[in-house]
Amino acid sequence: MIKTDILIIGAGPTGLFTVFEAGLLKLKCHLIDALPQAGGQCSEIYPKKPIYDIPAYPEILAGDLTEKLLEQCKQFEPGFTLGERAETIEKQEDGSFIVTTNRGTKHQAPVVAIAGGLGSFEPRKPLIDNILSFEDKGVEYIIKNPEIYRNKRVVIAGGGDSALDWSIFLSDVAKEVTLIHRRNEFRGHLDSVEKVQELKNKGKINLVTPAEVMNIVGHHKVEAVVVSQSQHIEKEFEIECDHFIPLFGLSPKLGPIANWGLEIEKNAIKVNNALDYQTNIPGIFAIGDVNTYPGKLKLILCGFHEATLMCQAAYQIINPGKKYVLKYTTVSGIDGFDGTRKEAPKAVVKAIE
Amino acid sequence: MEQQDVNIKITDRDGVTHEIVAPTDMAMNLMEVVRSYELAPDGTIGICGGMAMCASCQCYVLSKHELPEMQDDEEAMLSEAFYVKDNSRLGCQIQITPEMEGLEVELAPES
Numbered sequence: 118m119i120k121t122d123i124l125i126i127g128a129g130p131t132g133l134f135t136v137f138e139a140g141l142l143k144l145k146c147h148l149i150d151a152l153p154q155a156g157g158q159c160s161e162i163y164p165k166k167p168i169y170d171i172p173a174y175p176e177i178l179a180g181d182l183t184e185k186l187l188e189q190c191k192q193f194e195p196g197f198t199l200g201e202r203a204e205t206i207e208k209q210e211d212g213s214f215i216v217t218t219n220r221g222t223k224h225q226a227p228v229v230a231i232a233g234g235l236g237s238f239e240p241r242k243p244l245i246d247n248i249l250s251f252e253d254k255g256v257e258y259i260i261k262n263p264e265i266y267r268n269k270r271v272v273i274a275g276g277g278d279s280a281l282d283w284s285i286f287l288s289d290v291a292k293e294v295t296l297i298h299r300r301n302e303f304r305g306h307l308d309s310v311e312k313v314q315e316l317k318n319k320g321k322i323n324l325v326t327p328a329e330v331m332n333i334v335g336h337h338k339v340e341a342v343v344v345s346q347s348q349h350i351e352k353e354f355e356i357e358c359d360h361f362i363p364l365f366g367l368s369p370k371l372g373p374i375a376n377w378g379l380e381i382e383k384n385a386i387k388v389n390n391a392l393d394y395q396t397n398i399p400g401i402f403a404i405g406d407v408n409t410y411p412g413k414l415k416l417i418l419c420g421f422h423e424a425t426l427m428c429q430a431a432y433q434i435i436n437p438g439k440k441y442v443l444k445y446t447t448v449s450g451i452d453g454f455d456g457t458r459k460e461a462p463k464a465v466v467k468a469i470e
Numbered sequence: 471m472e473q474q475d476v477n478i479k480i481t482d483r484d485g486v487t488h489e490i491v492a493p494t495d496m497a498m499n500l501m502e503v504v505r506s507y508e509l510a511p512d513g514t515i516g517i518c519g520g521m522a523m524c525a526s527c528q529c530y531v532l533s534k535h536e537l538p539e540m541q542d543d544e545e546a547m548l549s550e551a552f553y554v555k556d557n558s559r560l561g562c563q564i565q566i567t568p569e570m571e572g573l574e575v576e577l578a579p580e581s
Contacts, residue, residue, distance in 0.1 A: 162518050235513050241581055244552050276550050304546035365550055368524065368581070369517060384513035 119196060121147035123431050124216055124226035126203045126374070129157020131405030131420030132232035133186035133195075138428040140193030141446065144435060145454065147196035147224060149203045149216065151237035152367075156183035158234055161367060172418060182417075192453025198222050200261070202237045204373045206401075214400065228400055228431040231379075231386060232420070233407040235369035243274065243363045247333055255339025256361050265360075266291045272342050272356055274330050275364035276300060281309040283364065288321045295323040295356055297330055297344060325356075333361060377401075385409035393430035394423045400434060402427045474568055481532075481576040482509045492566045500575065501527035501561035514580050520562035525551035527561035528578035535573050537564060552581045 123139050125132045128150035136146045154160050156179075164180030171177055177185070201218035206229065208214055213227045240258030242248060248256060260266075260283055271291045273284050276298040282305075284296045296313065303310050316322040325344060332343035334355060341355045371384055379396050380387040386403035388394045390410035394402050404427050405420030413419075432441060450460030474494050480503075481487045492503045501516045504527070518524035522543040528551055531537065537559065540548075544563045548554050558578065564570070 158518075162523055163521055166521060235517060241552070244581075276546065298549070300546075300549045302546065302549070304543070304550075365552070366524070368526070369513070371513065384511055 118215075119147055119198065119222070119224045121145050121196060121224065121226045122435055123147075123228045123230055123428070124149070124214070124224050125230045125232055126150075126216070127157060127232035127234055127405070127407070128152070128155040128197065128199070129232060129234050129405065129420075130159060130182060130186055130417045131234075131424050132157070132230070133183070133190055134421045135230055135232060135404065135424040135428065136190035136193050136195040137186075138425045139431065140190065140454065141444075141451070142428055142432045142441075144428065144431060145195075146193070147198070147226070149198045149201060149218060149224065151200070151202040151239075153200040155187060155197065155199070156180070158369075159183050161238055168417070170416065170418060192451065192455050192457050192459075194454045198224065202372060206377050208398075208400075212400065227435050228402070230424075230427055230431070231374060231396075231401065231403040231407055232405045232424070233371075233374060233403075235384075235406060236371040236374070237369065238367035239370050239372070240363075241365045241368050243330065243365060245330060245332060248363075251333050251335065251339050251361070254337060255335065255359060256333065256363070258363060260362065263287065263290055268292045269359040270357060271295070271360045271362060272297060272330070272358045273362045273364060274298070275366075276303050276305075277364070277366060278305040278309060279366075280364040281305040281313055283362065284322055285309065285312050285316065288316050293323065293358075294321070295325060295358065297325045297328050299327050299329055301326045330361065330363070374407075379403070382409055385413075392426075394427045395430060402430070476566060476568060476571040476573070478503065478566075478570065478572075479532075479574040480504060480507075480509055480529075481574075483577050483579060492570070494566050494568050494570075496566075498566045499562050500529065500564040500566065500573075503566060504561060504577065510577060510580075515577075516562065522547050522560050522563055525560060526580070528553070528558055529561050529575040530555055530578060531557045531559055531573075531575050533572060533574040535570065551578075553578045 122144040123146045125148045128148040139146050159179035167176045201220045203216050204219045205217045214229050216224045267290050270293040272295045274297045288294045317324045328344050328346035330342045331345050334341040339361050341357045342361050345353045386408050388403050388408045394404050396403050404423040406415040452458050475491045478492050515526050517526045525547050544560050
């Protein structure tokens with residue numbers, strides 16, 4: 118059981134900034150995220166795109182914003198459960214909550230902050246009739262352990278960065294890598310595209326374009342995929358393989374949180390915006406893009422504000438009746454849980470003779 | 471100055487056609503028009519915010535309008551999307567201008 122003060126669901130910008138604000142109040146945080154890395158949409162959808170409305174940053178790349186937020190909250194030593202989706206929540210007799218992920222990891226905390234953005238990212242599954250029956254029998258939408266492909270024949274479908282990067286990586290692991298895409302052009306970093314070209318020339322990646330996987334063949338496990346290629350003439354053929362990995366990106370779904378008994382409106386969680394962003398269940402808060410209230414704006418900077426106020430309410434729940442006075446970080450400095458201290462340098466008092 | 475609005479027909483994902491009026495002076499795109507009229511639930515359209523990076527605003531263009539030419543990123547995104555047809559476009563890449571008067575589109579299924 119992982120125990121913490123504030124359990125944050127979602128490691129996007131709002132969740133990460135919560136760690137910092139909670140840390141100032143000496144509250145410890147643990148974050149759960151379905152993605153394998155922190156940053157949420159900023160890392161998953163648009164890491165290389167600039168954002169212009171983060172206060173004091175005239176321009177910052179979404180990926181860099183994630184890095185900065187991680188650096189800012191580092192001394193408060195957040196815990197992470199990544200690559201797992203928060204599935205169930207149970208209220209305990211002492212008022213705390215136990216949140217269990219899809220992989221069975223249990224977390225306990227007196228306060229839960231849902232900073233889930235648009236929901237957890239789920240792989241987009243291609244429209245192949247029999248694909249569901251081959252899931253975990255050779256069809257994987259996310260590569261978790263590359264070792265399972267060692268000396269296997271692998272077919273990857275997709276035209277983005279993940280299709281390119283995994284084709285490159287697996288060309289050293291698998292016996293055979295085939296990359297299938299609907300067009301001849303790929304959208305990815307230039308060096309990834311060039312690397313695939315090089316591996317194709319060396320015969321280490323078998324490139325099939327413009328083509329599409331139409332069907333999967335096999336008895337209880339993937340044995341081949343049926344490919345339709347339309348270069349010069351339309352033709353259909355089979356490629357024998359042990360694994361088929363469609364990589365068509367991820368799309369966010371509110372998912373299991375929708376069944377937690379929270380008041381939901383327009384795919385978002387209703388909160389008390391006059392006070393503390395608490396939901397209809399005391400002790401559970403919703404901050405950032407995942408919440409809604411009159412006048413809500415889905416902006417990162419609004420998530421930061423909501424996180425800050427939420428932490429004050431969390432402090433009262435965790436330290437009932439305790440007096441608290443807001444301190445400016447410039448005055449108080451920052452004492453990290455790791456023993457570090459940041460503080461403003463003392464003024465120099467020296468006579469001029 | 472007279473404000474210029476255009477009339478657009480949008481068929482939602484349930485097959486219902488809405489005749490709506492969209493402003494041309496708000497720098498709006500078609501995805502934003504769909505959102506502002508709530509023709510698709512929040513969280514199912516415009517997920518990436520209009521960067522041509524998610525295809526959640528894919529639509530089929532039914533009328534014969536001359537639309538702005540497809541840029542590389544839109545073309546690349548559509549090549550990875552599902553339910554793509556010859557008349558598929560990303561709503562976020564279609565600006566509402568006076569030329570869009572009478573435009574007819576249908577939202578592609580959610581995926």
